[in-house]
Amino acid sequence: MAARERGEAGGERPESLSLFDHEADGEPADGPAGDGEDPGGGGPEGPDAGGAAAAGGEARRRRRTRRVLIGTLAVLLVLALGLFGVAYWTVDHYASAVPRIPNAFPTVPASAQPSAVPGAGTTFLLVGLDARSDVATTGKDAKAPAWKAGAQRSDTMMLLHISADRKSAAIISIARDTLVDVPGHGKAKINAAYSWGGPALMVETVQDLTHIRVDHIAVIDWNGFRALTDAVGGVDITIPQTIEARGDARQWDAGTHHMSGDQALLYVRERYGLPNGDLDRTKRQQNFLRALMLQTMNAGTLGNPTRLTGLLKAVGDVVSVDDRLSNSDLYDLAWSMRGLRPDGVRFMNAPFGGFDTVQGQSVVLLDDAAATTLWEAVRSDRMDAYLAQHRTTSDTLGDSVR
Structure with missing residues (x-):
């Protein structure tokens, strides 16, 4: 001084x-x-x-x-805090609207389940239903359970693997008629597991089949995708060649169709007019999810407050997740994937090994050798390398989908 x-x-x-x-x-x-x-x-x-x-x-x-x-800084600080508060409320509000599924995982000893591999990414089991039951919530407004024995079979099973660096993701469909061992029930179609034991038995069945530890489960209501599709303004899907009407199936003309929610639902549900039945149907479901993802990530959707709000509102009507996923977990997961681009998401079917008939029912067989290689790639977070070697196989979703 x-x-x-x-x-x-x-x-x-x-x-x-x-x-x-x-x-x-x-x-x-x-x-x-x-x-x-x-x-x-x-x-x-x-x-x-x-x-x-x-x-x-x-x-x-x-x-x-x-x-x-100083006054300007104070005003900016207040605005920043206000915006943060609004953003936090919005995220928490819509995350809270996503129903949680209790008792979604098997209760068998940890030694009987696949071991978690640290730093090997995150794996979701996605289960699609044609009609989702109300999911139980806490408090006086509790509703019916998410599953009732024998009430419904899962229409779709997909493994979603998100890489540890959050730069890529793989979605692998398992055909609903795939013949597997269902714990406690013997050989059966994989979609029967949900009917017999709900989400927990479904998770256990998939884990036994793939030897992959399922981190989380999400139950998807295909019927609710109508609102989700309409919320983003519809999706563009290309039909490579005309598929004639067959039975209750409508005709699909060749060309690009801008589909509303109702039209998209018909598209993903159809299988009787397709040459390979359920296998082609899973590819249509993947093709629709890809189109929906592209439309959702489009600036016209994310930059339109009305569409974005409608999208967020519709999510809770479409997806339920296990109760291990808190609101902050959902936010952290979404934030960690902010750098993921559409071309970093790949779709494929589990390796097809042929058709067969068991006890009078048509079933799908896996190619066990090829499937073992795929499951190991998921388990060790090496899907990028796997897909680089198998991108031309018929199991991988291409640009042309029937």
């Missing part, structure tokens, strides 16, 4: 002073020293009076500037 006073008394301004420096008594840092007289002997009326007045004016301007800056 003494050095500073010597600098002022000598008429020199210390170089260390800044716009926000000020004396304890409120006097500007570059103001005159002492009682207002010029230390050089000129006095108030002396030859330096004009300089002193200019210095005083400059000090007042700097004080005003400081007040403006």
